[in-house]
Amino acid sequence: MSDLVEVLIIGVGSIGERHLRCFQASNRARLSICETNSDLRERIAQQYGIHQSYSTLDEALTNPPEAAVIATPAQLHIPIAHRLAELGVHQLIEKPLSANLEGVAELCKVIEQKQIIASVAYVYRAHPAMQAMKEAIASDRFGKPLQLIAVSGAHFPTYRPAYRQTYYTNHATGGGAIQDAMTHVFNAGEWLVGPIERLVADAAHQKLEGVEVEDTVQVLARHGEVLANYCLNQHQAPTENTITVVCQNGTARFEMHNNRWSWMVEPGGVWQDIPSDVPERDTLFINQANKFLDAVAEHATPACTIQEGMHTLHCNLAALESLTHRNWQTVPVE
Ligand SMILES: NC(=O)C1=CN([C@@H]2O[C@H](COP(=O)(O)OP(=O)(O)OC[C@H]3O[C@@H](n4cnc5c(N)ncnc54)[C@H](OP(=O)(O)O)[C@@H]3O)[C@@H](O)[C@H]2O)C=CC1
Numbered sequence: 001m002s003d004l005v006e007v008l009i010i011g012v013g014s015i016g017e018r019h020l021r022c023f024q025a026s027n028r029a030r031l032s033i034c035e036t037n038s039d040l041r042e043r044i045a046q047q048y049g050i051h052q053s054y055s056t057l058d059e060a061l062t063n064p065p066e067a068a069v070i071a072t073p074a075q076l077h078i079p080i081a082h083r084l085a086e087l088g089v090h091q092l093i094e095k096p097l098s099a100n101l102e103g104v105a106e107l108c109k110v111i112e113q114k115q116i117i118a119s120v121a122y123v124y125r126a127h128p129a130m131q132a133m134k135e136a137i138a139s140d141r142f143g144k145p146l147q148l149i150a151v152s153g154a155h156f157p158t159y160r161p162a163y164r165q166t167y168y169t170n171h172a173t174g175g176g177a178i179q180d181a182m183t184h185v186f187n188a189g190e191w192l193v194g195p196i197e198r199l200v201a202d203a204a205h206q207k208l209e210g211v212e213v214e215d216t217v218q219v220l221a222r223h224g225e226v227l228a229n230y231c232l233n234q235h236q237a238p239t240e241n242t243i244t245v246v247c248q249n250g251t252a253r254f255e256m257h258n259n260r261w262s263w264m265v266e267p268g269g270v271w272q273d274i275p276s277d278v279p280e281r282d283t284l285f286i287n288q289a290n291k292f293l294d295a296v297a298e299h300a301t302p303a304c305t306i307q308e309g310m311h312t313l314h315c316n317l318a319a320l321e322s323l324t325h326r327n328w329q330t331v332p333v334e
C-alpha cells in the first residue's frame with residue numbers, strides 16, 4: 001500500500017500548474033488533473049507525466065480522490081467545493097474563497113458535517129518569516145498590537161502578461177486589485193492581529209492597460225483596537241510587500257520581497273533582521289502543499305480555515321461596497 005495521497009488539481013492554468021509542480025515536489029501525492037481547456041490539459045499532462053487527466057469534474061469524480069486543489073476562477077470555487085465536500089474530499093481552495101456569498105455558509109456546514117479538511121490557499125501563511133513574526137507577536141513579546149501598516153505593489157503585466165484574458169478583468173470572476181492581490185494582505189493582517197471589523201476603501205483604475213477594474217487601492221481598517229492602513233498597487237516597478245505591526249513595546253516588520261522579518265524595541269535603535277530561507281517562489285507553495293497534507297494526515301486545523309477564508313471574503317466584498325457607497329462598512333464576524 002502506498003502512503004501517497006491522491007490529489008486532484010482542478011484547473012491547471014497559472015496557479016494550478018504551480019500547485020501541480022509543488023505537490024509533486026512534496027513527494028507525498030499521487031496527482032491527477034481536471035482541466036476544461038484541452039490544449040492546456042494535454043500540454044500539462046505531458047510535461048508533468050500525469051497519467052490521469054479529465055476534461056470534466058463529473059468524469060474526475062467517478063472515482064473520487066482523497067483530496068483536491070481548486071484552482072479555477074473564483075466564481076467556480078464554491079460549487080466545486082460543495083460537490084467535493086459532499087463526497088468527503090479534503091480540499092485546498094484558491095483565494096479568494098469566492099467572488100460573492102452565494103453557497104458559502106452552506107459549504108461551511110457540509111465541511112463540518114463531513115469532517116473534511118478545507119483550507120483556503122492564502123499563501124503568505126506559508127512564508128517562514130511571516131510565521132515567525134506571527135509567533136513573536138502572539139507570544140506578547142512586543143506587547144499589545146496598536147497599529148498595522150501594509151504597503152504592497154508589483155508590476156502586474158510583468159508577472160501576469162495574460163491578465164487581459166483572465167478572471168482579472170471582472171469583479172464577478174474575482175478580478176480587480178482588491179480581490180486579486182489586496183485579499184492576500186487583508187488575510188495576512190487578520191492572521192497577525194485578528195479580524196477586521198470595519199473598513200473604508202478608496203480605489204481607482206490608474207494605469208493597467210486593457211482593463212477597467214481598480215489597480216490601485218487604499219483601505220483604512222479596524223481590527224478591534226488596532227488601527228490599520230492598507231496601501232497597494234499593481235503597476236509600480238518595484239515588487240514590495242511590507243507589513244509593519246507597531247506594538248506597545250516594540251515594532252515588527254515583515255518584508256516578503258526581502259524574505260525576512262525584523263524588529264526594533266529601543267527608540268533610535270537598529271532593526272534586528274531575521275532572514276528566512278525562501279530560495280524561490282515555489283518554496284512557499286511547496287510549504288503550503290506540505291502543510292495541507294499534514295493537516296489531512298493528522299486531521300488537524302489547516303493553515304487557513306474555511307471560516308478565516310470566509311471572513312477575508314467579507315473584507316473583499318466590504319471594500320467593494322465601500323467604493324460604491326463611499327462610506328465605512330461593517331465586516332460581519334461569524
Ligand atoms: N495564490 C496565488 O498566488 C494565486 C492565486 N490565484 C487564484 O487562483 C485562481 C485561478 O487563477 P489562475 O490560475 O490565474 O487562472 P487561469 O485562468 O490561468 O486558470 C484557471 C484554469 O481553470 C480552468 N477551468 C475553468 N473552469 C474549470 C472547471 N470547471 N474545471 C476544470 N478547469 C476549469 C480554466 O480553463 P478556461 O480558461 O478554458 O476557462 C483555466 O485553464 C483564482 O481564484 C486566482 O485568484 C491566481 C494566481 C496566483
Ligand SMILES: O=C1CO[C@H](CO)[C@@H](O)[C@@H]1O
Pocket residue numbers: 095154156159160180181184234
Ligand atoms: O494571488 C495572486 C498573487 O499575486 C499575483 C500577482 O499580484 C496575483 O495575480 C494572484 O492572483
